[in-house]
Amino acid sequence: MAIRKLNPVTPGQRKASLPTFAEVTADRPYRPLTEASRKRGGRNVHGHITAKYRGGGHRRRYRLIDFTRSRFVNIPASVRTIEYDPNRTGRIALIEYENKEKSYVLAPEGAQVGQKVMSGPDAPIAPGNTLPLSKIPPGTPIFNIELIKGRGGTLVRSAGSSATILSKEEGMAHVRLPSGEVRRFPEDCSATIGQVSNADHVNVQLGKAGRNRWKGRRPRTRPRAMNPVDHPLGGGEGKSAGGRHPCDFYGRPSKGYKTRRRAKPSDRFIVERRK
Helix, strand or coil: CCEEECCCCCHHHCCCEEECCCCCCCCCCCHHHEEECCCCCCECCCCCECCCCECCCCCCEEECECCCCCCCCCCCEEEEEEECCCCCCCCEEEEEECCCCEEEEECECCCCCCCEECECCCCCCCCCCEEEHHHCCCCCEEECEECCCCCCEEECCCCCCCEEEEEEECCEEEEECCCCCEEEEECCCEEEECCECCHHHHHCCCCCHHHHHHCCECCCCCHHHCCCCCCCCCCCCCCCCCCCCCECCCCCECCCCCCCCCCCHHHHHEEECCC
């Protein structure tokens, strides 16, 4: 994927950039594998705001992604299209199995129409194939990693991300995640070979506030610009620093404050903390 810079004919386009979408081969999704996605504007079932600064945005349909890849084990599939998904940063691929069943999967970097992909313990080590960690050699880049066998990939799914298998011992695989954390996974959990597509996503510049509104993100007011009744950092004459350590709306420290619970059960799987 490449990045296209816009001509500075308006203030909003002066620093804006867009992906070229050169790898995308379809202009609309496969309708049977989509469902309606209702917007809630950050409100819960009682109508109370639980996530601030949400609302509006373009209408979307959710693409039903197969994160498990366990329906048709050891059956080759062919990539039919590479598509844009408004619900995630990476691209998705529509694959068709030999029995004519279709499904959406996360597209690896460099995926092409007509490429063969497969899942299962007998699949070859090739980008886009899903295998148990026990079958993947150390040093191989992987993504879409399962935490619990059969529940589908939950880690390393954003654009351009990948993890690396460092070693294996006692039925556990040591994997270095994109954050730098080294974590142990059961070897019977599955992962997909390669790197998530759309690696240039980090280089996209929005250029104007309106593009955030298209995504359903409303403007955020700086705490220092609020009144004391609205935020702990509000008030003061001029540009006051607030007279206290940075905190959030509820008064919790917002810089360097550790939010992970002590003695969390999953701590035993962490070999090395993230940087």
